[in-house]
Each structure stands twice: as structure tokens, then as C-alpha cells.
Amino acid sequence: MSKTASKLEAIDLNAYYGDFHALKNINIDMEEKAVTAFIGPSGCGKSTFLRTFNRMNDYIEGFRVEGQILIGGQDIYQKNVRVDELRKEVGMVFQKPNPFPKSIYENVVYGLKIQGIKKKSVLEEAAETSLKRAALWDEVKDKLHKSALALSGGQQQRLCIARALAISPSVLLMDEPASALDPISTAKVEELIYELKNDYTIVIVTHNMQQAGRVSDSTAFFYMGELVEYAKTKTMFTSPKDNRTQNYITGRFG
Amino acid sequence: MRVSEKIIEGLLWLSAVITILITAGIIWVLLSESISFFQVVSLAEFLTEDEWTPLFAEKEFGILPLVAGTLLTTAIAIAVALPLGLTIAVYLNEYAHARMKQIVKPMLEVLATIPTVVYGFFALTVVTPFLQTLIPSLAGFNALSAGIVMGIMIIPMISSLSEDAISSVPRSLREAAYGMGSTRLQTSFGVMVPAASSGIVVSVILAISRAVGETMIVAIAAGQQPRLTLNPLVPIETITTYIVQVSLGDVPQGSLEYKTIFAAGITLFVFTFALNNLSFWIKKKYQEKYD
Ligand SMILES: Nc1ncnc2c1ncn2[C@@H]1O[C@H](COP(=O)(O)OP(=O)(O)OP(=O)(O)O)[C@@H](O)[C@H]1O
């Protein structure tokens, strides 16, 4: 279903909101077809960093980056890169479910429609496959043409995941995708992430250490705009190298 | 404290009651005068006769020509104002930088403050001669120029209300659209505008009400010839213009000719009343859809 998953890299990355230095000299190399978790105290720059991978920060006045972000070896901050094309490769799921005020079906096929795909059979098949992948099909198959806003929060979030999957990106960015959900929906989303990593490169921001432990292969710990430590999740959770990491994951601050 | 609050409450109540009384009074005058009109001219004649010549020797009392004139100029005005107003709203919202916004918005507000009589002369002395170079058959007084200029006048109404509606769409929705690989254009017209549609529709209905009630521009530029036509190139007359024409003329008070303005007035009232209800209905319908 997905294209070849791509590796994500940041090289000497600095980011600024006006004068505020939000990301400081970050170097990281994330494997394809793996889940990387971003953890760290509130305001440390996780979302800012995540959003550089689909250039979602472009719309913030005064925001700028220095250094490179490479996806599959290509620098996405080059002038000739079209952000709309980039985002077809790099899907995003937000903290708060944000379905369009359209029907469930229209939400899922939105990305295909804006790419000019009109054939009903193609759209319908894509909708079914994506909803099945997002473990939502059984719950919504009888009301595909009802408003997406009538779904529960957890269902809406899985719909947003289905919507992102429908355009077959190679990378999936998730910014605290389960933070607004109840435990059962959270478990479903986590299960889903676990499934999806067979095909996608996934980055997930989370405040939940257990969640990072359960779903991720590698974990990156950020602190005040710096990447403090980046390692295999198991290694980091059992023997963190840096004091600050140790303190954070044992819950001493943050 | 208590007493002053009571007094304020009383004043508020009073102003509400006064408003209601004034409205009721206006409706009462309209109704009573037009009832005596309809005792002479049957409602059927009023609604089906295709000529309106109360001021001529051979009198005909068909309101349709005035209604047609009103609808024609209104339709032209909306055809001009809706696309332009909506484009401006989208531009201000999605494309313009903060500084550009600061320049464009006050300029639009200026459009709304120009006296309508100025618009009328602009239509008559600038727009019509210009259009005549393109359409030689265009009459000196016509619905087209009046409608276009009326459209320009109501652009700020549509653009600013629509802009409010679009900018009150949650940011998360815009991010969702961009996140799916939408271009700016796809985001604006595919997501933001539909999500703001109830507000936009309401702005359009208000603009229609404004256009239906507009008097000066049509009085000056559209001619004062009631004519049952949808041809925008010839002189026409609208309901409002007719009322002005009679009110300013030397028609004796209490005569049948005089009473026609109340009949025309109540027709206008029915229109705006219907538009109001339509906007309520649309708002409700959209709310049900999106809640
Ligand atoms: N639009 C903005 N303008 C200016 N500063 C911003 C903006 N967005 C974020 N920041 C600042 O950048 C820093 C990093 O913010 P970011 O949202 O990336 O943190 P985060 O790690 O995602 O936090 P949280 O866990 O609370 O979501 C914060 O200090 C924040 O105040």
C-alpha cells in the first residue's frame, strides 16, 4: 500500500521563532519502517521538530530553519520542493482529531480527490482499504455518508489516520495522537501504529512513557530545544546515558 | 446597587418595547393603507397584470414589472459582488500578509462609506458610457450599470462578513487540509469556504436585502420605466425607485395613486421578510449538518 518507506535525517538543524531559538543544532538519523518516539518536557521543541518534516511551520510568521532535513536523502527545504507534493509523502496526524465537516467517506477520499482522482471505484476501494487499515471499517461501514463529526473522539482520530493513509504516504508524523483519547481508543491507536510500521516510517510525539515503550523502536529525548539522547527504546529506558534523560523517564521532572 | 440595576433593566426593557412598537406601527400603516388600495384593485390583478402605469391616464396595477426590475438589478449586483467579495475574503485570509491586510481592509471599508448618490452618478456617467463602447445597443438608462455598481457597493459587505466566517473556522481544519497535501487554493475553496458556508450564505442574504432595498443608484442610473423584462440593457424601474418617484411627485395624498406606494411597500416588506426567514432556515439547516 505505501511507497518505499524513507529514512529521515536532520543535519545541524536550528530553528527559530523570530529571535527565539527553538531547536538547537539537532542531528538525528531515523530508520525507515520503524517507529521513533519523541519525548521530553512540554515546550522542549518536539512538535516544532516534528513539523519540520512536513514543513508545517512554514505558515508561522517569523519561523525559519537553518541546516538540512533529509527525507529519503532529499533536502526538503530546498527552494524547488513543493510543499503540497512533500505532504503527499509525509502524512500527519494531529493531537486533536480534526476531521473535515464532511461525510466519513469524503474525509477519507479527500486526499485522492485533490490529486484529481475521480473514478468512483478507485475512491471507494481506497476508502475501504484505508478504513480497514485504521481499524475503523466495521464501526462505520454502514454510515459512510454520515457526518464525520458525529463520530466519537477516538473514532475521529482513527478516521484522521485513515485519511492520512489513503494517499499512501511513506512517512507518518503523529503529534500526541492519543492524548485526547480514552484508554480503549488509545490502545486501538497504539495497536495500529504497531501494525503500520511494517510499511511506514513513523514518528510519534508522546508524553506517555509507557506508550513510547510499547510502540517505538527508538526514542529521542529533547530538552530545551536540544536533542539530549537518541537510542533504541529498550536501551534508553533501561540504561539512559544522560542524567536529564534518566530524570525525565523516571518522572522526576517534566 | 440593586436599584440602579432595576433602573437599567427597565430601560433595556423599554427600548426593546419601543423597537417592537415602532415595527408594529410601520406594519400597521403599510397594511391599513394597502388594504384600502386592495379594495379597489384586486390582489389577482396586482399580482398577474404585466403593466404598472398608475400615473398614466390608462392605469394598470401589475406589480410584476417592478418586481422584475428589482430582481434583475439585485441578481446583477450579487453576480458581481459574490465572486469578487468571496475572492477578496479568501485572499485576505489565506494569501495576504499582515501588512497587506492592513492596507486592503480599510480601503474596502471606504467603499461602504461612499454615499449611494455618488455611486448612482458613477454608474450613469462612467460605467454606462464605458459599457456602451462594448455593447452599442445599451440604453442610456439601464439595469446593467446600476446592478454592477450596486454590486461594487456591496462587495465590502460580503467580503468582510465572509472573511469573519472563514477566519472563525478552526485552525486545525486548515492544518488538516495542508497536511493532506492541499495547495492554498484547494485549502481555501475546498475546505475553508465550505466550512464557513453558513456564514457566507448569511452574508449573501444580507447583501441581497441591501440590494433589494437600494434606491438611489437605480433611481439615477436605471431609468424609471416599469417594464416586465429580464433584459439588462433597457431602462427599468424597481420597487424602491417607484416609491421615491411617487413620494417626491405631486400625487395628491389619499388618492389611489398615492396608495400604490403602500402596496409596493408591502411587496418590498414581503421580500425582505422572506429573505430573513430564508437566512434563518439556511443557518439551521447547516447547523444540523455540521453539529
Ligand atoms: N508559533 C510560535 N511562535 C513562537 N514560539 C513558539 C511557537 N510555537 C512554539 N513556540 C515555542 O517553541 C518552543 C517549542 O514548542 P513546541 O510546541 O515545539 O513544544 P513541544 O515540545 O511540542 O511542547 P508540548 O509537549 O507542550 O506540545 C516553546 O518554547 C514554545 O513556546
Ligand SMILES: [Mg+2]
Ligand atoms: Mg507539542
